[in-house]
Amino acid sequence: MNHELTAHESxxxxxxxxxxxxxxxxREFEVLLERRPELREEFHSIKAVQEVTMAMNFKKPPEETxxxxxxxxxxxxxxxxxxxxxxxxxxxxxxxxxxHAVLAFLEDTASPLLLKIAVAALVLGGAILLVxxxxxxxxxxxxxxxxxxxx
Amino acid sequence: MDDVxxxxxxxxxxLARAGDKEAFGKLVRLYMHQAYYVALGFLGSHEDALxxxxxxxxxxxxxxxxxxxxxxxxxxxxxxxxxHCLNMLRRKSIRPIPFSELQPEIxxxxxxxxxTDGFLYRSEIHAVVWKALxxxxxxxxxxxxxxxxxxxxxxxxxELLDVPLGTVMSRLYLARRRLRSAVxxxx
Numbered sequence: 001m002n003h004e005l006t007a008h009e010s011x012x013x014x015x016x017x018x019x020x021x022x023x024x025x026x027r028e029f030e031v032l033l034e035r036r037p038e039l040r041e042e043f044h045s046i047k048a049v050q051e052v053t054m055a056m057n058f059k060k061p062p063e064e065t066x067x068x069x070x071x072x073x074x075x076x077x078x079x080x081x082x083x084x085x086x087x088x089x090x091x092x093x094x095x096x097x098x099x100h101a102v103l104a105f106l107e108d109t110a111s112p113l114l115l116k117i118a119v120a121a122l123v124l125g126g127a128i129l130l131v132x133x134x135x136x137x138x139x140x141x142x143x144x145x146x147x148x149x150x151x
Numbered sequence: 152m153d154d155v156x157x158x159x160x161x162x163x164x165x166l167a168r169a170g171d172k173e174a175f176g177k178l179v180r181l182y183m184h185q186a187y188y189v190a191l192g193f194l195g196s197h198e199d200a201l202x203x204x205x206x207x208x209x210x211x212x213x214x215x216x217x218x219x220x221x222x223x224x225x226x227x228x229x230x231x232x233x234x235h236c237l238n239m240l241r242r243k244s245i246r247p248i249p250f251s252e253l254q255p256e257i258x259x260x261x262x263x264x265x266x267t268d269g270f271l272y273r274s275e276i277h278a279v280v281w282k283a284l285x286x287x288x289x290x291x292x293x294x295x296x297x298x299x300x301x302x303x304x305x306x307x308x309x310e311l312l313d314v315p316l317g318t319v320m321s322r323l324y325l326a327r328r329r330l331r332s333a334v335x336x337x338x
Contacts, residue, residue, distance in 0.1 A: 011318070011320060013324050014321040014324030046324070050299065052276060053295055056299065056300050058191060069187075070176045070179050072201070073176075073205045077213075
């Protein structure tokens, strides 16, 4: 059962657990435990769990892990450049092919007028959507206080 | 005297911001152990921790121009790594390393000194606490792992979390409280 704690109480208990209380805080801590015996019990059970976690340790990874580590990061940097180039190339090719396909369709006299209007509406709608998203991203970038945090 | 006091890290950061991969490589080698263990605290498996810490370094390289050189590199990198780990945790279910893969010396010590403690043997208590750690939120778990298992100093934790020292201890206490509840839930 967890009892309600104020921010100051949790800081006091935290400092006590980590052995970081000064003299004044030690007195305050003792008064707190006198006043609230349920916290004394909680404090001691948390300390017991802390002793267990402090006795744990991770197995060290093999030494080759560190020898190969930078190589793994470097490969990711290269792949990042490759993906950027592929994305740019693909965007240009798709835009070019799309433009010519739409143009050819609109110039085709055999296609019904209604279908041509529908395709033109689709293209126009897509373009407006793209401009809107890009504009929103750019505005957000200027005002986003978390822009330095890479997600 | 200047040569003795000179900190090469500042030079590596300056060069890396200008696109020098070798200089960035030196930064990576300097912080790779710390990065790996932070990721291990979040993700709990060797492969995921290795992958996440390397991927976060690659992201950091791509964003080096945004890095403010007046800050510590690892504090900035930690924010990138933490976000990457949280994204990984959201995307896939993580399987933490089994308790049997914790440091062998600890296991050996327990085997020779395996007394009962209440209803459970000590090694069983360790296993229960380890399992309970994985019932906590990622930030709680990482904080406890960083402090207790990796012995990260409070001052470093305060810097990484960008909070005062007292707040680190308060957060640790609340995380330990939730851990204790999780342990009780498993007993």
